[in-house]
Amino acid sequence: MxxxxxxxxxxxxxxxxxxxxxxxxxxDATGWQALAQDVKAQMAWAWDQYKAHxxxxxxxxxxxxxxxxxxxxxxxxxxxLVEALDxxxxxxxxxxxxxxxxxxxxxxxxxxDGEVSVFETSIRLIGGLLSAHHACGDAVLLAKARDLADxxxxxxxxxxxxxxxxxxxxxxxxRESVTSPADIATYLPEWGTLSRLTGxxxxxxxxxxxxxxxxxxxSRLDLVATQINVLNGAWQSRRATxxxxxxxxxxxxxxxxxxxxxxxxxRMYDVCTAAILKHQQVWRDGSLxxxxxxxxxxxxxxxxxxxxxxxxxxxxxxxxxxxxxxxYVESWxxxxxxxxxxxxxxxxxxxxxxxxxxxxxxELADAAFNLWLLDRNPRWREIGxxxxxxxxxxxxxxxxxxDIADVTARPMLQADHCPGYWWSEQMKYxxxxxxxxxxxxxxxxxxxxxxxxxxxxxx
Ligand code: IFL
Numbered sequence: 001m002x003x004x005x006x007x008x009x010x011x012x013x014x015x016x017x018x019x020x021x022x023x024x025x026x027x028d029a030t031g032w033q034a035l036a037q038d039v040k041a042q043m044a045w046a047w048d049q050y051k052a053h054x055x056x057x058x059x060x061x062x063x064x065x066x067x068x069x070x071x072x073x074x075x076x077x078x079x080x081l082v083e084a085l086d087x088x089x090x091x092x093x094x095x096x097x098x099x100x101x102x103x104x105x106x107x108x109x110x111x112x113d114g115e116v117s118v119f120e121t122s123i124r125l126i127g128g129l130l131s132a133h134h135a136c137g138d139a140v141l142l143a144k145a146r147d148l149a150d151x152x153x154x155x156x157x158x159x160x161x162x163x164x165x166x167x168x169x170x171x172x173x174x175r176e177s178v179t180s181p182a183d184i185a186t187y188l189p190e191w192g193t194l195s196r197l198t199g200x201x202x203x204x205x206x207x208x209x210x211x212x213x214x215x216x217x218x219s220r221l222d223l224v225a226t227q228i229n230v231l232n233g234a235w236q237s238r239r240a241t242x243x244x245x246x247x248x249x250x251x252x253x254x255x256x257x258x259x260x261x262x263x264x265x266x267r268m269y270d271v272c273t274a275a276i277l278k279h280q281q282v283w284r285d286g287s288l289x290x291x292x293x294x295x296x297x298x299x300x301x302x303x304x305x306x307x308x309x310x311x312x313x314x315x316x317x318x319x320x321x322x323x324x325x326x327x328y329v330e331s332w333x334x335x336x337x338x339x340x341x342x343x344x345x346x347x348x349x350x351x352x353x354x355x356x357x358x359x360x361x362x363e364l365a366d367a368a369f370n371l372w373l374l375d376r377n378p379r380w381r382e383i384g385x386x387x388x389x390x391x392x393x394x395x396x397x398x399x400x401x402x403d404i405a406d407v408t409a410r411p412m413l414q415a416d417h418c419p420g421y422w423w424s425e426q427m428k429y430x431x432x433x434x435x436x437x438x439x440x441x442x443x444x445x446x447x448x449x450x451x452x453x454x455x456x457x458x459x
Pocket of ligand 1: 123248308361362363421449450451
């Protein structure tokens with residue numbers, strides 16, 4: 001496929017590791033456009049590495065130049081490629097986007113006798129295909145997304161409507177009935193979009209029923225815990241958290257309202273959020289945190305914060321709690337200033353990391369972008385810039401961007417894995433945050449938990 005002149009320049013700049021300055025700088029005294037061009041150049045460079053060393057594979061290992069599979073154990077579904085598509089498109093890396101779409105149309109087949117996580121497969125692959133479809137309108141992308149959703153549907157055939165955690169893509173065999181609110185209830189934006197585009201209500205109905213089933217089992221404090229049995233609805237843990245296992249359950253309640261105007265989703269979001277603000281909010285040395293608490297008594301059980309919870313300030317602000325959302329983002333920004341890259345776990349009471357790695361995470365950039373969409377305060381761009389520049393400094397490896405084994409070491413210790421979400425999330429958040437691109441409607445849009453744009457592209 002032929003590359004445009006702009007794309008060739010982007011690749012050249014990235015290969016040299018330089019920021020694209022020149023004309024863009026002249027037109028933009030604060031350097032945001034130059035930064036956007038640098039993000040685009042890094043994306044082009046990383047894509048070219050993926051193409052050369054891992055084309056059609058799930059995830060590149062950027063230090064060794066090899067690859068690994070996910071969500072299937074031994075078979076590849078081009079995860080990174082699918083996740084990258086709408087990011088390439090919004091950046092105007094059009095020939096690379098077309099290359100990727102051509103691969104999907106010719107080579108992506110979900111009829112594989114293997115087991116996947118229902119949640120991960122939905123947010124990454126169904127979401128990636130739908131956002132690529134939103135970018136270019138190609139009907140084959142929608143058909144592939146629908147085929148995949150049909151293969152996940154057997155997981156939802158439980159007495160409660162909450163899905164099993166794993167399903168076999170070919171046989172429909174299911175496994176693991178104890179799972180989390182995030183695994184159960186992170187479907188409505190993608191599946192509602194599928195219903196809207198195909199005219200088949202089953203997808204939206206299934207997703208909504210699962211989310212409602214979690215909400216209906218909340219405690220008397222209106223909190224949910226991290227683990228539940230989908231066959232009998234009995235909770236298997238007592239820990240309420242805004243981090244891992246629950247995070248995108250809250251996010252998709254709000255999103256059901258934002259994307260579809262579903263008033264019941266808003267009511268559920270408001271009830272859950274009021275409870276979290278009442279029972280989990282902790283102020284310490286001028287910083288705001290959300291403690292893990294017992295979901296029935298409200299007693300604090302841990303001061304450890306997942307890095308994954310860093311997205312939550314953006315969600316709170318979207319839901320109307322702008323001041324408190326901004327405060328939570330600032331708490332994480334202080335940790336970022338201290339370590340350069342956020343540790344996966346952080347204890348706010350001890351002011352120390354509890355897990356020293358970082359899985360190339362997008363959450364702080366995600367929150368900064370959501371706040372930027374709401375008030376255009378340059379502070380959020382600055383937090384995004386710090387996130388991006390630290391990534392360039394510490395995560396760049398020979399064949400792409402990698403995760404970190406220890407953020408406290410100097411130089412930081414690199415691991416060897418580029419997760420699929422990197423292609424869909426932070427690279428897109430940075431670009432949208434810095435570029436003011438006309439391909440995106442900054443006033444009316446929707447990005448999923450995986451950063452997939454399901455509303456807001458301007459073709
Ligand atoms: O898959 C990503 C997504 O944002 C999510 N949870 C974690 C991943 C990124 O850290 O919902």
